[in-house]
Amino acid sequence: MKVNRVMLVACLLFPPLALADGPVTHETGSREEASEQVSLAAYILQAIAHLSPRTEAENQLQACVSKVTSLAPGGGDAYGQSRSYSQDMPLSVLMQQGLAVAAANSQAANECQKRLTDLPIRFTSQNAQATVGRNGRVLDPVLRKDISSAAGRTLLCARALSTVSKEVASRLDAAPPMSQQDAIQTAGQVIADNLHVATQEAFNLAPGELNGALEVMIKGNNAGASRPYQPVTPGSYFYPGAVAGEDERGKGQVFGATVSSVAAAQSTIGSLIVGGVYAYQTLPDALGFTLDYEGGNLRVTRDGLPFYDGNTIDGEQAKVSMGGSAQYTADAALPGGAARDAALKAMGVCALAINNVAGQMAPKLLRPTHLPAPDSAFAQGELRHTRIAEAFEEAKADLAGNVEQDLSGGGLKWKIGRYQFGRDTNRGAGGVTVTLAGATLFDDQHVNGRTFTVNASTSTGATSNYSGE
Known part of the structure; x- marks a missing residue:
């Protein structure tokens, strides 16, 4: 009996199960298949991300991937994600911090920054004492005027800063x-430019x-810096709170060697502040403003309503909203x-x-039936054959103008020359979208204004087929 040579070879090469009745197909090696259909723009972005830079231009190109894919919240691709942030800041707090910045460039800002932060009115000598009437008013007429003037400067600064807050x-x-x-x-720049005029x-x-003219009244125990008045002693000076009664030396009434209990009771002195x-x-001034300071907190009211404090400025509790991307970086210098x-x-x-580089690569990448993986030697080779340095030079020349920002609607948008940049919120694109004359020029789906879909494979290799019976 003659043995079919083909069958003998099949028995030697393949297990018995392969010898089923009817036609069979045998394969060796690995099959090259398209793993997915992807946009050409996304494929090129991945190829750039896998690039091993050999030149400064290639290094710059690779660094660009994260910049153009990580712009929008939750967007980007496998090589970059970003988170959006949004926060509010009280306008009154912002004005205080802006005032500190402006203090370095503006004398008016420097003066008001001190007045609104160093709020206690200290005596020249830390141990100096002053008599206070039972109504809380300092009795020494000279010292009373100095305290009134110091409080008045603080009030003027609070009012001036409130005025500038409108412009900010x-x-x-x-x-x-x-x-x-x-x-x-x-805020600091606006304050530096406008606070002097607002103060005037x-x-x-x-x-x-x-x-x-501002009537200043001492509160309570003066934050622990006062003590109850002890009865007047012989030879002490008494300021009854009025010019009448002052002696020729301008120091006030002098008690004699004998001090009666009646004299002590009639002195009207309530305490000593130290x-x-x-x-x-303060009592309301001619415009209805009052100033109140205690425990580190400054409060200004107008006609009984809050005007300036930790949450209020110019009579309103306004807030400033800020937002952006956590991966949005800028040059700190x-x-x-x-x-x-x-x-x-x-x-x-x-x-x-990147759009320029992608446009150079597109004609060659659209030829094969299946594209190898973005990190393959083929894709990397085609990438390195592009004129990367020239692409950057052309891009910089095209964007030589000023940046015009538009942050309306909560989305990041800007314009430079004839190009508009941002993200396509309607499509939910995660990265930078470039539009020209109202049409999309480049994003993760477009190259030079056109969309291309390619079959990209994740495996390469040769496939050998044999069919027989």
Whole structure:
């Protein structure tokens, strides 16, 4: 009996189960298959992310991937995610911090920063004492005027800062800040530019504030810095709280060697304050303003309503909203808005450069039936054959203009020259979207304004087939 040679070879190469009745197909090696259909733009972004940089331009290109894919909350791809943040800051707190920034460049801001933070009115000598009437009013007429003037300067600064807060709020509404630091820098600049004029206007409305017209009343035990008055002793000076009664030396009435209990009772002295004024309030001035300080807290009211305190400024409890992306980074060496503009321009340059590189690669990547993995030698080779350095030069030339920001609606958008940048909120795209003349030019789905879908495989290798019976 003759043995079929083909069958003999099959028996030697394959297990018995392969010898089923009918036609069979045998394979060796690995099959190259398309694992998924992906956009060409996304494929190129992944190829760039896998690049092992050999030149400065290649290193810059790879660094661009995270910048253009990590812009939106929850967006990006496998190589970058970002989180959005949103927070509110009381405008009164912002103005205080902005005032500290402005103090370095403005004499008016420097003066008011001290007045609104160093609130106790201290005597020249820490152990100095002053008599206080039973109604809480300092009896020494000279000292009383000094205390009144010091409190008046604090009140004028609170009013002036409240006036400037309107301009700060308007500026931040027009260009919402992305961080507290941005907001503080903006507030500081506005304060430095406008506080001197605002202080002068406040003074013109109430010039007596600096001349002792403000009635200052000591509160309680003066925050622990007072003690109950002891009966007057022989030879002590008594200030009854009025000019009448002062002697020729201008020191007030002098008690004789014998002090009667009646004299002590009629002295009207309620207490002695020591070292300074640490808890006080003022009677309403001509404009209805009162100032109240105790326990480190300053409160200004107008006609009985809150006007300035830790949560209120200019009579309102306004807040400033800030938002952005946690992965949104800027050059810390640049101040405030300049850092943000530089970072926005850097993202724009990255987007245009990647679009340029992708446009160079597209004709070659669309030829194969299946594309190998983005980290394959083929994809990396095609990437390195592109003119990367020239792509960056062209992008920078195209974006040589100023950055125009638009943060309305909570989404990050900006424009440089004829290009608009942002993210496509309708589609939910996670990274930078570039539009030109109203049409999408580049994002994770577009290359040069066109969309391409390719079959990308995750496996490579040769496939050998044999069919027989």
